[in-house]
Amino acid sequence: MKFGIVVFPGSNCDHDAYHATKHVLGQDAEFLWHKDTDLKGADVLMLPGGFSYGDYLRTGAIARFSPIMREVQSFAAKGGPVLGICNGFQILLEAGLIPGAMLRNRGVKFVCQQVHLRVEQTDTPFTCAARKGQVLKMPIAHGEGNYFAEPAVIAKLEANRQVIFRYVTAAGEVTDEANPNGSLAGIAGLCNEARNVVGLMPHPERACESALGSADGLVILESAVQSIKSGVLVARA
Amino acid sequence: MIDPKVLERHGLKPDEYDRIVAFMGRDPNLTELGIFSVMWSEHCSYKSSRVHLKTLPTGGPQVLQGPGENAGAVDIGEGLAAVFKIESHNHPSFIEPYQGAATGVGGIIRDIFTMGARPIALLNSLRFGSLEEPATRRILEGVVAGIAGYGNSIGIPTVGGEIAFEPSYAGNPLVNVFCLGIAKATDIIKGVAEGAGNAVYYVGAKTGRDGIHGATMASAEFDDKSAEKRPAVQVGDPFMEKLLLEACLEVMKTDTLIGIQDMGAAGLTCSTTEMGSRGGAGVEIDVALVPQRETGMTPYEIMLSESQERMLLVVKPGREAEVERIFEKWDLHASRIGKVTTDGLLRVKENGMVVAEIPNRALTDEAPVYERPMSKPEYLAEVQKLDLDALGARDARLRDDNAALLALLGSPAIGSKRWVYRQYDHMVRTNTVNMPGMGAGVVRIKDTDRALAMSVDGNGRYCYLDPRRGAMLAVAEAARNVACAGAKPLAATNCLNFGNPERPGIMWQFGQAVDGIGEACRALDTPITGGNVSLYNETDGQSIYPTPVIGVVGLLEHADRVVSRCFRSAGDAIVLLGEGRGELGGSEYLKVAHGLVQGGPPSLDLKAERALQDLLVELASARLMRSAHDCSDGGLAVTLAECTFDTGGIGADVAIDDVKVAGSADTNRAAALFGESASRVVVSVVPDAAAGVLKRAKAAGVPARVIGQTGGHDLRIAVGGHVAVAVAVSDAERVWSSAVEHYFAKQVA
Numbered sequence: 001m002k003f004g005i006v007v008f009p010g011s012n013c014d015h016d017a018y019h020a021t022k023h024v025l026g027q028d029a030e031f032l033w034h035k036d037t038d039l040k041g042a043d044v045l046m047l048p049g050g051f052s053y054g055d056y057l058r059t060g061a062i063a064r065f066s067p068i069m070r071e072v073q074s075f076a077a078k079g080g081p082v083l084g085i086c087n088g089f090q091i092l093l094e095a096g097l098i099p100g101a102m103l104r105n106r107g108v109k110f111v112c113q114q115v116h117l118r119v120e121q122t123d124t125p126f127t128c129a130a131r132k133g134q135v136l137k138m139p140i141a142h143g144e145g146n147y148f149a150e151p152a153v154i155a156k157l158e159a160n161r162q163v164i165f166r167y168v169t170a171a172g173e174v175t176d177e178a179n180p181n182g183s184l185a186g187i188a189g190l191c192n193e194a195r196n197v198v199g200l201m202p203h204p205e206r207a208c209e210s211a212l213g214s215a216d217g218l219v220i221l222e223s224a225v226q227s228i229k230s231g232v233l234v235a236r237a
Numbered sequence: 238m239i240d241p242k243v244l245e246r247h248g249l250k251p252d253e254y255d256r257i258v259a260f261m262g263r264d265p266n267l268t269e270l271g272i273f274s275v276m277w278s279e280h281c282s283y284k285s286s287r288v289h290l291k292t293l294p295t296g297g298p299q300v301l302q303g304p305g306e307n308a309g310a311v312d313i314g315e316g317l318a319a320v321f322k323i324e325s326h327n328h329p330s331f332i333e334p335y336q337g338a339a340t341g342v343g344g345i346i347r348d349i350f351t352m353g354a355r356p357i358a359l360l361n362s363l364r365f366g367s368l369e370e371p372a373t374r375r376i377l378e379g380v381v382a383g384i385a386g387y388g389n390s391i392g393i394p395t396v397g398g399e400i401a402f403e404p405s406y407a408g409n410p411l412v413n414v415f416c417l418g419i420a421k422a423t424d425i426i427k428g429v430a431e432g433a434g435n436a437v438y439y440v441g442a443k444t445g446r447d448g449i450h451g452a453t454m455a456s457a458e459f460d461d462k463s464a465e466k467r468p469a470v471q472v473g474d475p476f477m478e479k480l481l482l483e484a485c486l487e488v489m490k491t492d493t494l495i496g497i498q499d500m501g502a503a504g505l506t507c508s509t510t511e512m513g514s515r516g517g518a519g520v521e522i523d524v525a526l527v528p529q530r531e532t533g534m535t536p537y538e539i540m541l542s543e544s545q546e547r548m549l550l551v552v553k554p555g556r557e558a559e560v561e562r563i564f565e566k567w568d569l570h571a572s573r574i575g576k577v578t579t580d581g582l583l584r585v586k587e588n589g590m591v592v593a594e595i596p597n598r599a600l601t602d603e604a605p606v607y608e609r610p611m612s613k614p615e616y617l618a619e620v621q622k623l624d625l626d627a628l629g630a631r632d633a634r635l636r637d638d639n640a641a642l643l644a645l646l647g648s649p650a651i652g653s654k655r656w657v658y659r660q661y662d663h664m665v666r667t668n669t670v671n672m673p674g675m676g677a678g679v680v681r682i683k684d685t686d687r688a689l690a691m692s693v694d695g696n697g698r699y700c701y702l703d704p705r706r707g708a709m710l711a712v713a714e715a716a717r718n719v720a721c722a723g724a725k726p727l728a729a730t731n732c733l734n735f736g737n738p739e740r741p742g743i744m745w746q747f748g749q750a751v752d753g754i755g756e757a758c759r760a761l762d763t764p765i766t767g768g769n770v771s772l773y774n775e776t777d778g779q780s781i782y783p784t785p786v787i788g789v790v791g792l793l794e795h796a797d798r799v800v801s802r803c804f805r806s807a808g809d810a811i812v813l814l815g816e817g818r819g820e821l822g823g824s825e826y827l828k829v830a831h832g833l834v835q836g837g838p839p840s841l842d843l844k845a846e847r848a849l850q851d852l853l854v855e856l857a858s859a860r861l862m863r864s865a866h867d868c869s870d871g872g873l874a875v876t877l878a879e880c881t882f883d884t885g886g887i888g889a890d891v892a893i894d895d896v897k898v899a900g901s902a903d904t905n906r907a908a909a910l911f912g913e914s915a916s917r918v919v920v921s922v923v924p925d926a927a928a929g930v931l932k933r934a935k936a937a938g939v940p941a942r943v944i945g946q947t948g949g950h951d952l953r954i955a956v957g958g959h960v961a962v963a964v965a966v967s968d969a970e971r972v973w974s975s976a977v978e979h980y981f982a983k984q985v986a
Binding site: 054 | 382385386389390391392474475476477479480567568658659660661662663664665666667669670672681683796797
């Protein structure tokens with residue numbers, strides 16, 4: 001199967017996503033240039049981290065107008081699995097594929113460190129290989145990861161079980177200290193209503209080899225492989 | 238029109254002006270004078286430092302590129318080169334901390350990718366005044382945010398660095414940034430202009446009025462009017478640089494370039510003359526063709542602007558369209574602004590009219606070189622005196638050795654810098670195998686088994702007390718840190734931060750430090766492949782401590798054999814390599830416990846240091862070391878404590894010998910615990926391996942012995958049979974972790 005990795009100007013985790021899917025996971029992977037409109041037969045789309053367009057207006061705000069985003073939208077509408085990591089998550093929010101917005105971290109500063117996430121739901125193409133309640137260690141690296149939405153939106157997200165990852169302690173508890181950026185309800189990752197589009201602030205692609213501090217992120221990418229192979233969610237580009 | 242006032246504004250001396258007239262055979266016009274002023278500034282011409290720098294060792298079989306290009310390069314095997322350099326951005330960072338630091342990062346990154354290398358790691362070495370001062374905290378916050386803002390956005394990890402705090406940097410912070418990149422050894426590109434008629438292209442950000450005379454500013458002291466120089470600080474755009482980086486690396490793969498150079502200090506002036514000079518050619522440009530951000534800019538302003546994120550390229554004939562196409566892909570426009578000539582002149586036109594014409598050689602090779610007078614400063618005799626029997630009582634709060642250890646661990650110089658490095662993305666590119674705070678920064682090289690370790694070190698206090706030995710110790714420490722990670726030190730880069738070279742005392746410090754660096758680099762086989770000199774680091778006549786900062790790069794043949802500072806498990810044997818001599822001169826202990834900056838820095842036997850480093854590389858390669866951490870600030874006790882941190886609370890039980898350096902037992906114990914004798918490393922090994930390690934040490938001629946074992950949850954150190962230190966690791970770690978953080982306590986998470 002094939003991962004398509006979208007490259008926006010200013011993407012800087014595109015090579016990391018490529019390395020993780022191609023060399024660690026052993027799957028096909030191809031870069032998709034933001035000006036292109038061809039998804040090159042990708043089974044799964046990844047919007048990588050970085051600072052698309054310098055994040056100069058708002059994080060992700062300009063990238064959503066890139067030509068390839070129309071294709072991403074229609075791929076998602078057909079049920080194709082889309083994963084947005086960090087800046088990719090911010091682009092998904094700006095594109096309206098997932099509700100809500102990101103604010104500046106509550107400590108104002110950029111934060112790069114390992115955190116723990118709890119897998120809240122396993123019925124998505126990016127968590128189906130994980131256990132419900134499984135705690136994953138992986139890094140964050142962002143200045144604007146403080147998730148915000150109106151109370152009614154949060155309530156709906158909870159009711160629909162769209163909260164996929166929450167920041168927790170190593171023991172799996174949601175606490176204020178374990179929340180690195182002030183996100184409401186400890187939200188680290190969400191999916192859309194159809195559950196095929198998932199965004200998260202932490203970086204699974206940076207946590208695929210124990211030499212780098214953790215290999216817990218692999219389960220997210222392996223889930224994508226498993227879901228494509230099992231044919232539950234199929235949308236060919 | 239060119240009167241003494243104009244000359245003074247340009248930082249040129251009357252005799253230098255006479256020299257200009259002699260070269261030109263006429264009076265220069267104002268544009269030409271401006272060009273001379275930046276090219277002959279200390280920053281660009283190295284006129285005070287050049288005679289000294291020439292004495293440094295720069296060669297060796299591992300060196301692919303020595304000083305003189307945009308960066309140095311060493312062979313790291315498998316056909317690859319590591320390209321690296323360190324550079325200062327001290328003056329701009331004082332005036333405008335965020336942008337000053339940010340553009341410092343941008344500048345050094347350009348130097349690396351200009352050579353055809355993909356930048357993969359950043360380090361920085363920072364100096365500030367006391368954190369007690371609100372002004373220091375403001376500058377520190379700005380500098381760190383600026384480094385983070387640029388490095389994080391462009392996606393190059395900051396994998397390590399060092400920070401020190403001394404009052405002498407209060408009005409003159411130091412911001413030294415190191416960058417390392419990887420290239421195929423055969424793909425290294427130089428900053429050269431050749432081939433008459435070949436097109437000269439400009440690409441990147443448009444030229445504005447920012448940064449005019451930045452190089453001249455960096456060549457003068459500060460006074461209370463320095464804030465007025467704010468317009469001379471440039472503004473960084475990391476997004477533009479990211480596009481330039483990707484586009485330039487893509488162009489370089491096509492073999493369409495003759496040469497390429499970034500526009501750093503002295504912008505268009507420096508890049509055109511240096512490229513022409515290296516190729517023995519001339520360069521002719523028309524400033525009307527230069528993309529401009531503002532209207533009505535004069536040739537003078539365009540030539541002297543230091544707007545960031547700009548590159549100059551010389552393209553092979555017939556390949557122009559290919560180059561233009563690649564830049565268009567990245568939404569960058571490459572503008573043809575001139576051509577290479579054979580006359581050896583820098584010729585500047587405006588709409589076809591010549592507005593400046595100067596022989597390249599006059600601007601580069603023939604720039605003034607000074608042998609400035611040097612004399613040993615008088616303060617030295619006073620500060621080098623240290624009578625340990627006359628120390629008096631230590632700070633009342635430090636009633637025992639436990640309290641002294643905690644005070645050292647809680648001092649910002651020694652305490653954890655996590656508050657700083659968590660603001661830097663240190664993991665992007667997924668290569669970082671030794672994170673910040675773990676010792677040397679280590680990045681693996683994908684598609685090979687290899688990894689590179691790198692460390693930047695310097696000790697201004699040591700250099701203030703003895704510039705020569707202080708500089709030698711800086712080289713030794715940087716190389717030792719690299720060796721502790723298991724990497725063989727290959728080469729070095731230096732950033733020489735000093736005061737006003739026109740003072741004989743400062744120049745003496747400079748000469749001594751360069752001598753020391755040369756001697757140490759020769760002994761450790763780490764030639765200097767490039768670097769930077771920053772002089773005039775003075776405010777209102779107060780100079781900084783002389784601060785040579787050394788960056789060393791080393792090679793690990795097997796990335797999975799990397800070693801870090803942390804103990805790994807209970808029950809391991811703790812081995813001390815090297816010998817303590819209880820040297821307290823210039824130590825952090827004297828500063829913290831007695832408020833003294835006094836005495837000579839520790840002695841250094843370069844042969845013993847080399848043997849130690851070779852042994853470390855051998856032990857790592859044989860997988861015999863589970864951890865390794867060198868003794869530096871705070872001595873053996875601090876080193877042992879640091880080995881227990883970030884381990885989940887693995888303690889240690891250690892016994893060391895007494896030393897006899899004074900009449901008082903308290904002072905002798907302090908000397909054993911906190912003395913900063915060089916060439917010592919604490920290593921942990923599995924118990925069965927201890928005998929083998931001692932045997933190898935003996936064969937290498939390195940003193941070594943088992944001083945204790947890991948385990949428990951406390952750090953216990955007995956000196957001469959009596960327990961001197963007994964603290965819970967968790968308590969010590971809390972103090973150490975918050976040493977810097979607590980100054981910024983209001984900001985959580």
